Amino acid sequence: MASERQIAANRRNARKSIGPRCGAGKKRASRNAYRHGLTLSVISTTAVAKQLDKLVRKIAGDSKDAMVLERARAIAQAELDLARVRRAKVALIERASAFGELDPPQLTVTQLIRILNAYDRGGRLIIPKPIDALATMPSQELDRSAEAIRRLLPELRKLERYERRAAARRDRAIFNR
């Protein structure tokens, strides 16, 4: 654990930083807080804005009351958010089903250090072949989907939380809580 002096020094040094300087660094830093975009408001994509308006109209009926329209908008937005999370879930399962995994295999830091240490000791630079995730997928379609779901369980649980929150937002708007 860092000592008090180290923490203070880190903070002092951090204050001197002016952040990323090059274009690529700035671009990367601009996406620091971005993970999956599911918390973005649905209208920010504009493609679904028309669908949102139609749904708002349907929920609000002929009402011109600003409060009613506001609540209708909240309900419709939550409903479209729910749909977006559900689409993301299915897309991830299909991708994992097709490729066996979401991210291409990468060397871990430990593996990399081991390879470089062996090379430093005068050995040959031998990079292990990545494990083919697709090769370990079952051949039958139904089994593949199930295996893809199994491999994605942590991600799917996170998406489930977003779904729950969107549903809670919709219920709050419907019952005006």
Place this chain on the structure above:
Amino acid sequence: MPRTNELTLLPKLPLLITESADEFDALRDAFEQEIKPRGIIEQIYVHDISAIVWEILRLRRCKVVIINLALRSALQSLLKQLLRQSGQYEYEVEDEAQTLAQSWFTVQEAKKQVSEILSRFDLDESAIEAEAIRRSSADLELLDRMLASLETRRNKALGCVAEYRASLAHQLRESADRIIDGKGVLRLEDAPSERSTAA
């Protein structure tokens, strides 16, 4: 059942390639017939309930497949334990266990042989399934948590339909009362005082 106007406005539920749109429609129709939604809000809830139940079914299927897929390695591990004589290491029986576990699914003779080995230790095929469940327990636990969460959401959505109907009925009663008051219709509780004024 033909899709109503409200349903075309709601986003379509995305399905996996292996899933049937007709089966999902049948499930939703069953819920529609049972709940008989009136208006867009109730339609939204029926759509939500159908989507949640569909996902529950998907995860339940997945649970069965996960156990089935773990059967081979479970049998192999079990056989290694059962075939090993005292003083022997597991790797010494590994090949035999692997061959037997692989042929257990297709060759009748291998199935019989495995049954004999199991019965020597007072075990039967349920021991293989138990080992498969044990080996998949981490995944099954996660799946169970997701299923529990989905079931809670489904029950909540069903409760919301009832709550919405109750609040709608309450609003309608209030509106009806307001109309009656507004039009000066004689209310029962006002009747005696009206009569006394007239007298």
